[in-house]
Amino acid sequence: MKVYALDVVGVIPDELRNLTFLTNLNLGQNYLTGPLSASIGNLTRMQYLSMGINALSGELPKELGQLTDLRSFAFGTNNFSGSLPSELGNLVKLEQLDYDFAIKCGGPQITSSDQIVFERDDETLGPATYYVIATNRWAVSNIGLFSGSNNPQYTSTSSSQFTNTLDSELFHTARISAGSLRYYGLGLENGNYNFILQFAETAIVNSNSWKSLGRRVFDVYIQGDLILKDFDIRKEAGGVSFQAVKKEFRAQALENYIEIHLFWAGKGTCC
Known part of the structure; x- marks a missing residue:
């Protein structure tokens, strides 16, 4: 039925x-x-x-x-x-x-067009901090200090409309890191899990100016395995910004947790 x-x-x-x-x-x-x-x-x-x-x-x-x-x-x-x-x-x-949850990186809780509740993730993180939500379902940690800034920001906001998605609001906030950003799913049953990661480039704009020349390049690991090397959001989106990029993976939890690690490996634009 x-x-x-x-x-x-x-x-x-x-x-x-x-x-x-x-x-x-x-x-x-x-x-x-x-x-x-x-x-x-x-x-x-x-x-x-x-x-x-x-x-x-x-x-x-x-x-x-x-x-x-x-x-x-x-x-x-x-x-x-x-x-x-x-x-x-x-x-x-x-x-x-099937145990699932979704996280709204860097922003308040929202419900997507397909009724998925993205839990809020708007706690203030610094150059070496972590946060565990009250229900102990997941956690986030950040390591890295932005050089040349007296007031570094570890989240970004945008009011632009995003393409390739029905949920532009999902991309109005994001977490950013100067080095290493990790998300953990905690207290999980061991077994196979599906992962959906969604990205959009918001800082490197579509224009004929120096603001369009930067490159954000990083690696993505799931459970310690490198699954995206030298990942460039804008390049993956066909050379444009403000366009959603979705990546889907499958991995196994062996010790009752999962880890997603976004790591800057020294490539791309420095500033």
Whole structure:
């Protein structure tokens, strides 16, 4: 049963519990609200259950532990609260569990056009500082001192309209670093994770002036592996600024955390 990306609004009907022969249910990318009913435990033949990117709230019901034939369960990008029920340990056939979050680098929390909540990341960082959010889900650290500046700034802002994206607001703020910028996902289940990194060049402008001549070049590591070498946002965007560039990767968490590292390796414009 597929009710995917149809902008359905409201609560999940309790009558769903009567579909006891259902094995695959996809409710993703809608605007479903309210809690997930305990009656979900009636669907004991369920193998694939997806309800990510909605506005569901409350705690996940312990009755999910009755779905012992479940192979895949996706519930990220909702407003669920509380701890995961220990009954999820009954799902011995589970192969894929989707835990996701997004970060609005250098700015306030926003919700994108596809209903992904980008958590705020507007704490002030200096040349050697770090910040861990209150929920301990993720952290950010910065190392590096900008030379020749008495008042260095570690975030940037822009009011421009950005191309190649439906969410120009995502790029109105950004973190910048003179050396090393790291993001950590914390307390994660070990396993494979998908990463989506989004960039845009805002300081080197599209004009026939010296302001267009700079080059921002850096390396990107995920879990210590170099996945982008000498990455130049503007070059990747076809030589233009204010255009979104999206990169997608997959990596594995082995010790319950993930690390994304953006590192200036001494190339590009110095000033």
